[in-house]
């Protein structure tokens with residue numbers, strides 16, 4: 001019988017514990033690994049350099065680490081993916097997806113340097129693409145323009161849904177259809193594997209800043225990619241060559257956070273639904289962006305592709321920037337900090353902080369306004385959270 005995802009979250013990555021006689025994940029800090037003999041060492045290097053997930057010997061921790069791989073396998077189960085690949089940060093994971101496109105193009109002996117992306121997306125992803133740093137030619141389009149923008153040399157379509165920071169939703173299945181044979185990368189950070197499964201909807205890559213819900217306690221920077229085995233091999237090769245590996249301590253903490261992920265996601269979501277409804281009726285708030293509100297989801301995409309609206313809310317203050325700045329100074333429970341997905345609730349100003357690196361044009365077309373505040377709702381008591389945010393935004 002296939003298990004439910006909340007059961008999988010508790011047991012994934014722990015399948016061999018009984019056999020090993022342990023109850024907590026082994027934490028392997030080795031930087032180098034003894035080989036049995038030269039010949040088996042040679043074979044292991046060949047296997048890992050070709051992008052294999054495992055080998056007889058890990059050889060060297062930039063090539064493989066057993067604690068990290070344990071988390072990769074657990075994460076892959078949650079995403080129902082052939083492979084999970086772990087990175088030192090969400091950005092390092094996104095960078096690896098982009099670089100893997102170059103390996104694939106070299107293998108196919110074609111030039112494929114064009115990327116189609118839909119705004120808004122995470123500020124640093126936006127900047128990485130629009131800065132031209134990696135040499136890609138990027139077209140920023142609306143969701144319905146993807147098909148008309150895809151060219152013979154298009155390497156990737158990039159979307160984020162729910163998007164950071166406006167919580168706007170993109171129809172994954174429709175984007176995959178528009179992209180045709182071009183792979184689609186979905187930043188699944190806001191939804192988590194609990195609420196959305198991009199691969200099941202036809203996406204090629206589901207990427208996460210594991211710093212957020214997967215870590216869940218504000219103490220890890222990490223990134224994850226779920227994909228099929230053929231892309232995973234390219235991505236592992238990029239990791240070997242450029243060294244964006246996740247530290248084994250981060251993998252240990254992520255494994256420790258995994259069993260409570262479903263509970264944390266569900267509780268924070270209940271809180272967010274409660275707050276979003278109250279915020280919608282608050283006189284100091286001009287607009288609430290939250291996928292759980294009918295006005296934010298006119299196409300019914302939460303019902304179509306998600307199991308719930310998640311726990312990030314953006315609000316636009318009637319009083320604009322001044323009111324947003326004042327609210328950030330006035331909260332007692334909501335901590336004024338970037339990031340999200342932690343047990344505690346955070347409040348931040350996207351235009352001034354997380355999306356400051358995005359060009360003014362990019363912010364405008366993405367709908368990131370000066371009066372916008374992003375609330376990353378945690379797992380505290382919902383009445384306490386409401387009392388805090390209510391007093392902070394009321395005059």
Ligand SMILES: *Cc1c(COP(=O)(O)O)cnc(C)c1O
Pocket residue numbers: 089090091092122124125160164187189190208209210211212221222223
């Ligand atoms: C935080 C975040 C990232 C970047 O992840 P890091 O772990 O900070 O490198 C990427 N995408 C989204 C949606 C994020 O929220």
